[in-house]
Amino acid sequence: MAPIKTCVVGVGLGGLTFHVPFVLALPHLFTLHAVMERNPAAPGGKLQARFGEQAAKGVTIHRSFDAVLADPEVELVVITTPSETHYELAKRALQAGKHVLVDKPVTAHFSQAQELGALAKSKNLVLYAFQNRRWDSDFLTLKKLLALPADHPKSLGTLFEFESRFDRFRTELKGTWKDLPLPANGLTYDLAAHTIDQVLVLFGRPQKITAMIENIRGLGSKEVDDCFTIYLHYPPRPAAKGLQPTSFTAVLRGHILSVRSSQIRYVVRGTQGTFLKYGVDVQEDQLKVIPSPAGIVQDQAYGVEPEDIWATVENVGPDGKVVKSVWPTTERGQYIKLFENVAAAISEGAEQLVKWEESAEVIELIELAYQSAREERTLPVPPRA
Structure with missing residues (x-):
């Protein structure tokens, strides 16, 4: 056509x-x-x-x-x-x-x-x-790790915590429309829209939500948040090797005053191991400077994460000792998909690979997060209609 x-x-x-x-x-x-x-x-x-x-x-x-x-x-x-x-x-x-x-x-x-x-x-x-960001290189690679069978030596086992972060260090306002107290502004709408979507892709709809949202710098309008922590609570998961069923929580964070040369992106903890990832997908930085759009298709370096920010996995070995290894980001970033x-x-x-109902659900959870923060309580997430 x-x-x-x-x-x-x-x-x-x-x-x-x-x-x-x-x-x-x-x-x-x-x-x-x-x-x-x-x-x-x-x-x-x-x-x-x-x-x-x-x-x-x-x-x-x-x-x-x-x-x-x-x-x-x-x-x-x-x-x-x-x-x-x-x-x-x-x-x-x-x-x-x-x-x-x-x-x-x-x-x-x-x-x-x-x-x-x-x-x-x-x-x-x-x-x-x-x-x-469903097509971030590290997210695609993490999905492959989470799909490993339980008996694989690098399997994390039964998950009990999934932490996803977008932290930055910025002491001043940006001076754009994003600083204004307008509908759908604030760091939660901006970045939790990504982290919530990724969690829904991996784990589905949670049962409860607890959130803390604030303007931590005290700059501009207090209605425009620059810091959030959102807990998505899931039902217990059956654990392997005779362990009791564990609770499972997805923790989503965005902080504007995080002083680090390389920010934490993911920490995933399970009964058999922990996944730790620093740095973010490279596509945004590449797209800001790419001389020609053809490079998205032709440049072999496009979407390829550098080895110095590959993740690590620490597993409990057969002898009970912790074994640390690199988990390479083998998947290229693929926004083009x-x-x-x-x-x-x-x-x-x-x-559609991104169904509209899924993105509507993201907004539903963001609204519940703001309500939870205002009321300082955990809220039930209603079953999907």
Whole structure:
């Protein structure tokens, strides 16, 4: 089928780093028909400034969302604008008969996400959430470790704690819309949207949730959080080797005042071992400086994690002693898989690898986390409807 004519709405860091490069890197699947930039400073706008005249050649610059919706050539709208706008823009695009890929957080409220899902279904349109970190190299590699049989020497055994972190050290505000007390702003919406999604992929829906969320620096509006700890409580898991069934908790953390040269990413503890990982997937840093989108496909170094941040696994050996070994990040980061699946869902009716209901569930849990923090109590997570 013909490439899908795509408009990327928003050409800030998100649009030019996480979306435009993949649309351009997959010309057999997508055509970058247009971008929305309200006040381009020069012909070709930010797209040309970032990727050159050839990349911007033939690309329409729409200056309003009304113009995007009125363009009959646009088949797919990619929404990468401030978080508070996601619901309204996605709704209008669906009503106009466009397929939609929307950045996370998909909405501010669970009810809004449900509404969008129902609207897309009623119009037989693809509505897709940009949960790109399902294709982080370390997450893909960790999934392989967790899939090992219990008798494998590097198996972690029965898990009792899974910790996932996105920590940073930043003592000042960024000076962007993310600092403002607007719907869906704050570190929890920004980063827990990723960590919750990964936990749901691995372990499914929890039974209870406990959260602590705050503005720990005391900068800007107190309503815009910069620190979170979220506990997702799961039912006990049967343990191996005659041990009693254990409780299982997923601990999700994001801290803005973490002074480290290499931040902790994962700590996974089980009855037979512990997995420890520092550093983050390299794709974001690579995409910020990549000279040509073709490098996503052609550059053998793209998505490959350096050995100095590979994980370690410590297991209890047959003699009862702890054995430490490296767990190599053998999987390449593959954000491109998300875009390939978006195209297949639109062109072929393929099953979505990121189902909209799953991303709506992320927003549901974020809202419950904020409620738990406000009320200072553990809340039950209602069974899936």
